[in-house]
Amino acid sequence: MKMEAITNVGRKAGSGPLALLADRLARHSQLPAAARRALLALPFTRCRFEPKAFLLLEGEKSLASHILLSGFAQRNKLAGSGGRQIVALLMKGGLAGFEGAFFPAADHNVQALGTVEAAAIPNRALVAVAFAHPMLAAALWRESLIEASVAREWILNVGRRDARARILHLLCEFGLSRELAGLGAGDRFELPMSQEELADATGLTAVHVNRVLQGLSGEGLIERQRRRIRIVDRRRARRAADFSPAYLHPHKAPGESAAATDIPG
Amino acid sequence: MKMEAITNVGRKAGSGPLALLADRLARHSQLPAAARRALLALPFTRCRFEPKAFLLLEGEKSLASHILLSGFAQRNKLAGSGGRQIVALLMKGGLAGFEGAFFPAADHNVQALGTVEAAAIPNRALVAVAFAHPMLAAALWRESLIEASVAREWILNVGRRDARARILHLLCEFGLSRELAGLGAGDRFELPMSQEELADATGLTAVHVNRVLQGLSGEGLIERQRRRIRIVDRRRARRAADFSPAYLHPHKAPGESAAATDIPG
DNA sequence: CGCCGACTTGAATTCCTTCAAGTACGGTGG
DNA sequence: CCACCGTACTTGAAGGAATTCAAGTCGGCG
Numbered sequence: 001m002k003m004e005a006i007t008n009v010g011r012k013a014g015s016g017p018l019a020l021l022a023d024r025l026a027r028h029s030q031l032p033a034a035a036r037r038a039l040l041a042l043p044f045t046r047c048r049f050e051p052k053a054f055l056l057l058e059g060e061k062s063l064a065s066h067i068l069l070s071g072f073a074q075r076n077k078l079a080g081s082g083g084r085q086i087v088a089l090l091m092k093g094g095l096a097g098f099e100g101a102f103f104p105a106a107d108h109n110v111q112a113l114g115t116v117e118a119a120a121i122p123n124r125a126l127v128a129v130a131f132a133h134p135m136l137a138a139a140l141w142r143e144s145l146i147e148a149s150v151a152r153e154w155i156l157n158v159g160r161r162d163a164r165a166r167i168l169h170l171l172c173e174f175g176l177s178r179e180l181a182g183l184g185a186g187d188r189f190e191l192p193m194s195q196e197e198l199a200d201a202t203g204l205t206a207v208h209v210n211r212v213l214q215g216l217s218g219e220g221l222i223e224r225q226r227r228r229i230r231i232v233d234r235r236r237a238r239r240a241a242d243f244s245p246a247y248l249h250p251h252k253a254p255g256e257s258a259a260a261t262d263i264p265g
Numbered sequence: 266m267k268m269e270a271i272t273n274v275g276r277k278a279g280s281g282p283l284a285l286l287a288d289r290l291a292r293h294s295q296l297p298a299a300a301r302r303a304l305l306a307l308p309f310t311r312c313r314f315e316p317k318a319f320l321l322l323e324g325e326k327s328l329a330s331h332i333l334l335s336g337f338a339q340r341n342k343l344a345g346s347g348g349r350q351i352v353a354l355l356m357k358g359g360l361a362g363f364e365g366a367f368f369p370a371a372d373h374n375v376q377a378l379g380t381v382e383a384a385a386i387p388n389r390a391l392v393a394v395a396f397a398h399p400m401l402a403a404a405l406w407r408e409s410l411i412e413a414s415v416a417r418e419w420i421l422n423v424g425r426r427d428a429r430a431r432i433l434h435l436l437c438e439f440g441l442s443r444e445l446a447g448l449g450a451g452d453r454f455e456l457p458m459s460q461e462e463l464a465d466a467t468g469l470t471a472v473h474v475n476r477v478l479q480g481l482s483g484e485g486l487i488e489r490q491r492r493r494i495r496i497v498d499r500r501r502a503r504r505a506a507d508f509s510p511a512y513l514h515p516h517k518a519p520g521e522s523a524a525a526t527d528i529p530g
Numbered sequence: 531c532g533c534c535g536a537c538t539t540g541a542a543t544t545c546c547t548t549c550a551a552g553t554a555c556g557g558t559g560g
Numbered sequence: 561c562c563a564c565c566g567t568a569c570t571t572g573a574a575g576g577a578a579t580t581c582a583a584g585t586c587g588g589c590g
Contacts, residue, residue, distance in 0.1 A: 059511075077417060080507035083425035087417040099414075102407045107414045107512045131403075134396045141406050142367045148409060149364075149372045151416035152342060152352040159423040159468030160348035163546075194568065203424030208546055210570060226555085226569090242345035246324070247372045428578070459536065473578055475538060491537090491587090 017044055017119030021067050024093035027180065028146065028252055029139035038129045039136060044119040049073075049112040055096045056110035062100030064120040068092055071116035072192040076200065077108050086201035087151065089113075089174065092181045095143065101127045113192045146249050153247040158203040161242060163212045166202045168221065168241035175231060176245055187231040194227075282309055282384030286332050289358035292445065293411065293517055294404035303394045304401060309384040314338075314377040320361045321375035327365030329385040333357055336381035337457040341465065342373045351466035352416065354378075354439065357446045360408065366392045378457045411514050418512040423468040426507060428477045431467045433486065433506035440496060441510055452496040459492075 018040045025031055031039075047066075049055060055066050055073060068090055075088040075096075087108060090096055096110040101123040130137040150173075157169050171191075179186035191198070195213070196206040204212075216222045221237050223230040231237045238244070283305045290296055296304075312331075314320055320331050320338060333355055340353040340361075352373060355361055361375040366388040395402040415438075422434050436456075444451035456463070460478070461471040469477075481487045486502050488495040496502045503509070 075417070077421045079421060079425040081426070081430075085421040085425045087420045099410050102403070102410055103514055104516070105511065107514070108417055131399045134402075137396075137399075137402065137406075138367070141402075141409070144406070144409055144413060145364050145367055148413035148416055151413055151420060152340070152373055155352045155416060155419045155423055156342045156344060156350040158420060160344040160350045161346070165346075196568080205547055206569085207548080207571090211546095214570085246370065249368055249372070251369070461536080470579055471537085472539090472580080476578090479538085 016040070017046070017067050017069055018042055018121075020069065020093045021095065024181070025136075025139040025143060028249060029142050030135065030252070031139060032133070032135050035133035035136040035139075038133050042121055042125055042129060044121045047118055047120055049116040049118065051112055051114050053112045053116075054109060055112065055116070055118065056100075056106050056108070058107065058109050059105050061104050062097035062106055062123070064122050065098040065100070065126055066096045066110075066118040066120050068094045068096070069117040069119060072113040073110055073116055074113055074193070074197070074201070075108050075110050084200045085203065086197065087154065088147065089177070089201070091177060092183060098123065098126070098140070098144075113197065142249075149247050149249060163202070163204055163208055164215065165241050166204070167198065167209060167212050168216060168237055169243050170198070170201055171222065171229060171231060172234075172238055172241045172243040173248070175229075176248065176250075180248070180250055187234055189229055191227045191229050281305070282311070282332050282334055283307055283386075285334065285358045286360065289446070290401075290404040290408060293514060294407050295400065295517070296404060297398070297400050300398035300401040300404075303398050307386055307390055307394060309386045312383055312385055314381040314383065316377055316379050318377045318381075319374055320377065320381070320383065321365075321371050321373070323372065323374050324370050326369050327362035327371055327388065329387050330363040330365070330391055331361045331375075331383040331385050333359045333361070334382040334384060337378040338375055338381055339378055339458070339462065339466070340373050340375050349465045350468065351462065352419065353412065354442070354466070356442060357448060359446075363388065363391070363405070363409075378462065407514075414512050414514060428467070428469055428473055429480065430506050431469070432463065432474060432477050433481060433502055434508050435463070435466055436487065436494060436496060437499075437503055437506045437508040438513070440494075441513065441515075445513070445515055452499055454494055456492045456494050 022031060022036050022039050026036075044067075045064075046069075049071075056062050058077070070092060073090040073094070073096060074086045075090065076084050076086045078084055090110070096118075097106070100106065130140055153173075157166050161169060174191070175186035175189060178184065178189055183189075193201070194206075195209045199206040199209045202209065213222075213224065217224060220232055221240060223232060287296060287301050287304050291301075309332075310329075311334075314336075321327050323342070335357060338355040338359070338361060339351045340355065341349055341351045343349050355375070361383075362371070365371065395405055418438075422431050426434060439456070440451035440454060443449065443454055448454075458466070459471075460474045463469075464471045464474045467474065478487075478489065482489060485497055486505060488497060
């Protein structure tokens with residue numbers, strides 16, 4: 001919505017926004033130096049979103065991708081009955097609006113949780129570089145496939161787990177993702193969302209989320225004060241949450257992967 | 266599982282399995298003649314899966330993609346508590362196991378609903394052709410993004426709609442997808458799954474699915490005999506289901522789309 | 531004909547929602 | 561510094577949607 005552009009166009013790329021994206025991609029993909037250089041050379045614009053501001057609006061064409069620099073955001077969809085369902089969380093290094101390169105209209109909203117700083121990159125430029133450097137395209141593609149995998153896990157979470165496991169699963173996922181994104185420990189963090197938003201992410205009501213959180217504290221699975229969460233025993237929490245990290249595809253594909261060898265560039 | 270390979274390697278490509286894939290991609294993407302030719306030249310193996318046979322097993326590396334030629338399949342994940350969640354449906358022209366090109370282990374199962382005929386294509390070959398023809402890569406990429414979009418809608422479906430809307434939504438989606446895949450009318454079809462499977466797709470129990478289906482008949486929204494379904498009034502059904510097709514991205518992106526112009530080849 | 535899986539039905543229970551108040555917290559302005 | 565305000569959080573009681581358990585029916589197939 002209100003994005004006070006500071007047009008801080010791409011200088012000092014060494015640790016700039018695009019390096020953040022490059023590093024994120026490097027978590028799961030091999031990025032040749034040339035591809036990385038090309039990525040870092042992309043133009044961008046810094047912008048800032050107030051809490052609840054929309055980074056992307058369903059139905060609208062998105063011309064730019066936003067790389068999250070700080071803060072958190074969520075993807076959501078609205079039901080006709082008025083309900084809201086959060087379908088994904090975004091954090092530092094995450095990309096929002098990239099589908100705009102492929103579709104004339106966004107199929108979901110992206111909204112800031114708290115204040116968000118981001119870098120906007122024109123999709124045309126991003127896509128052009130990607131296809132000039134197939135390994136970069138493969139990395140971004142893999143990133144989309146990971147998002148799809150996470151979405152499938154969320155279907156399972158909402159469809160086949162009870163409220164307790166559902167919420168705990170979200171906490172485990174958030175903790176691990178945070179950690180993978182280099183935001184600190186995975187078992188001790190400030191949850192960037194209200195219980196209402198937690199409810200929208202788990203397909204529950206805020207009231208019930210509240211009760212379940214208290215239950216989890218009572219069980220000694222988590223400790224919390226306000227939105228500060230501590231997962232007391234990771235192993236136990238993961239068991240109770242039915243959480244196994246494989247769906248996040250946290251490991252780099254080995255060098256002999258098809259996509260890593262058969263691609264020119 | 267038991268895939269009686271008939272090694273019918275790529276001859277008569279004009280209307281063969283790969284043409285099916287090409288046509289499916291052409292529904293949403295522009296495929297230059299050269300890209301199409303290259304795709305059609307890929308080697309493949311015909312195979313057949315009995316009901317419930319696995320086309321893809323979670324945790325295993327998939328070396329080949331399967332294009333569905335006839336029959337239906339479902340992607341599913343299992344919860345630790347024993348529950349099963351179907352997270353996607355596949356039909357004629359659909360691709361299973363392509364993520365194997367990007368990941369060392371599958372994050373979900375793919376299982377036949379009824380008997381399935383398919384064509385297996387080595388992922389290495391498919392990826393190689395894709396990256397040799399950027400418009401083909403873009404088409405396959407767009408296909409993955411559509412799957413992700415559908416997954417997000419399923420999260421919404423399971424998380425924020427009641428059983429009635431949930432089931433009706435699935436019926437509407439299935440009907441439309443069928444129609445888009447050239448399998449006949451979207452409001453009159455044989456549902457390729459049991460009520461148990463319908464339950465696993467909607468996050469409900471078979472018993473409740475049964476009751477809700479009867480309710481939908483009672484309301485006059487659908488007619489059914491055994492697994493044969495008729496959606497009596499599409500408009501009314503879609504309203505009741507909170508169904509709008511946008512998330513399927515059924516329309517071809519206009520020519521000036523970034524991904525359609527900025528890509529070489 | 532008899533069997534098996536899929537479907538159907540009923541009754542009891544449970545998990546989660548809804549509604550309705552109340553409390554704590556952080557920010558704002560006097 | 562404190563009174564005020566709004567938002568987020570908390571609590572209780574009642575209701576309802578969906579589950580569970582258990583039994584029965586239907587239909588296709590060997």
